[in-house]
Amino acid sequence: MKVENQIKSYLNNELTLWGLVEKLVEYEVIPNNTDTLNHSVKYIITNETDKGMIVTLLLWCMKDSPLKELNETSNSFINFLHTIREKDSSFYNQQIEWIYTDNHSCTFKKDNLLFIVNDANDIQRMQLPDEYCDKTVLCINCNEEHSVSYFIDVPDHTFYIIEVVDK
Numbered sequence: 001m002k003v004e005n006q007i008k009s010y011l012n013n014e015l016t017l018w019g020l021v022e023k024l025v026e027y028e029v030i031p032n033n034t035d036t037l038n039h040s041v042k043y044i045i046t047n048e049t050d051k052g053m054i055v056t057l058l059l060w061c062m063k064d065s066p067l068k069e070l071n072e073t074s075n076s077f078i079n080f081l082h083t084i085r086e087k088d089s090s091f092y093n094q095q096i097e098w099i100y101t102d103n104h105s106c107t108f109k110k111d112n113l114l115f116i117v118n119d120a121n122d123i124q125r126m127q128l129p130d131e132y133c134d135k136t137v138l139c140i141n142c143n144e145e146h147s148v149s150y151f152i153d154v155p156d157h158t159f160y161i162i163e164v165v166d167k
Contacts, residue, residue: 001038003027011051016103017119024058025096041066045075050157053077054117057159061096061110062167068092084140085111085160099129105154113140118154125151136165 005047006023009015044056060067060081065079068087085091101108104120107129116130120126133150140161146152154160 004043010055011043011047011049013051015028017054017106017117018101018103019054021058021106024062025045025098027062043069045070045078046075048075048077051119052161056081057115059119061108061115063093063095065092066079080120080141082124082149084113100127112163115159116152116162118156120156122156124154124156126154128153132162132164137162138165 001021006015006020008054010017010020038057041059044052044059047055053059056067056075056077059065060078067081070078073079089111094110097109098106099109105116105126107114107116107119107126109115109129113130115138116126118126128150132148134148136147137152138145140163141162145165152160152162
């Protein structure tokens, strides 16, 4: 099934987060996948729902993201992501380091950022990698600092983009 169909299925609650992640990971390693991924952007360009933002986040994090060259958009979330990393950043040349995945949540790292996605219908207590434990972290997308031990509670149908705060 094409990645576009997987995105549509996920947005229509016909596919789990894990099903979408599997397809995106598969496409990320295919040489010359740019056209296929660029076509998938049409499904999220005007979608700022919770699921739409999760798909956007995943596409943004992919190596050679189809979103890095997208300069003109009315999607405020895509514009926000562009404030985190410039299009010439080495961020776009790096692979995602997957830490944890299940049907409704995932945790991964890229660059110095930790991404925790909760697509479940309830708050999830997510375990943090060692380098984030017992630290103060900043949730970039919610602009909140959290003092964490080994876990962080992530509200339903949302995600955190986290970096360690130097203190």
